[in-house]
Amino acid sequence: MSAVTRFLRHNSLTLVFFTGFLLTLVGQAVAGHADFNNQLTTDGLHPVGFLDYLATSDFAVDVTENWQSEYLQFFLYIFGTVWLLQHGSPESKELHKAGVESDREQKVGEHAGPDSPRWAAAHGWRQRMYARSLGVVMATIFAWSWFAQSVTGVAAYNEEHLRQLQAPVSWSQYVASADFWDRTLQNWQSELLAVASMAILSVYLRQRGSPESKPVGAAHTSTGVEG
Structure with missing residues (x-):
């Protein structure tokens, strides 16, 4: 190969x-x-031309509002599944493993192996930072894209208002407006529904060969078991 x-x-x-x-x-x-x-x-x-459109706030707000909802989903799922469980779902940890788990189970500090990431074997702030790095990065991207959505959104909103000879609004006014929260919440609700559906449907349904599914013959009550 x-x-x-x-x-x-x-x-x-x-x-x-x-x-x-x-x-x-x-x-x-x-x-x-x-x-x-x-x-x-x-x-x-x-x-306007195609390249000019790519530089508009209309294009930017449409992109960023989708990104922020996706990264919100990942951020909540990563942090939520530390403590929250779903009996019978491969998307959940085993019921007795709720929480951050022991150093031995997580293979950190003196329990790290020779092939473990260097910061997993470290102590102090480096280990604490690395142990939460995935969730922190997802949360940071969500916060950045949510802010970018608000900035590009107010620009697009004001451009539309100016074309209609209406007065523009400030950023704080736009963030409190129905337009902003309509754009935001319609994406959030779809992402949360998708996660909830995956968690419960994977209890009873299977997809052979997928790590997101339990083995086809696994019992419905099997939790934290992947195919």
Whole structure:
């Protein structure tokens, strides 16, 4: 097996989904550009070029509002599953393992192995930081994208208002507006529903060969068991 083939095989999950992300982002940009120009034409304004559209607040707010909801889902799921359980679900830890678990179970400090990450074997702040790094990074990306959504959202909102000869609003006014929370909550509710559905449906349904599913023959009561 060549080095390229080995790389593609070992990273196929990330590569396929990242490629899908880029393709759908391009598709969103093309569709959004057409819709944006339709709105401009309706308002009696000149349409803009594709590259000019990519620099608009309309495109930026549509992208960032999706990103922040996705990273909110991951952040809540990563932190929530430390303590929250679902009997019979492979998405949950075993019922007796709620909490941060012992150093021995987590293989940190003196329990780290020779192939453990260096900071897992460290002590003090480095181990504490690394032990929570995934959730912290997800929370940081969520906070950044939520703020970016609010900034680009108020710009897009004010541009639309100015085209209609209405007064612009401040950032704080926009964050408290129905438009902002309509954009935000419609994404949050879909993400939370998806997580809740996955947690409970995986108790009773199976997908052979998937690590997100229990083995086909596993009992419905089996918890924290992956296929």
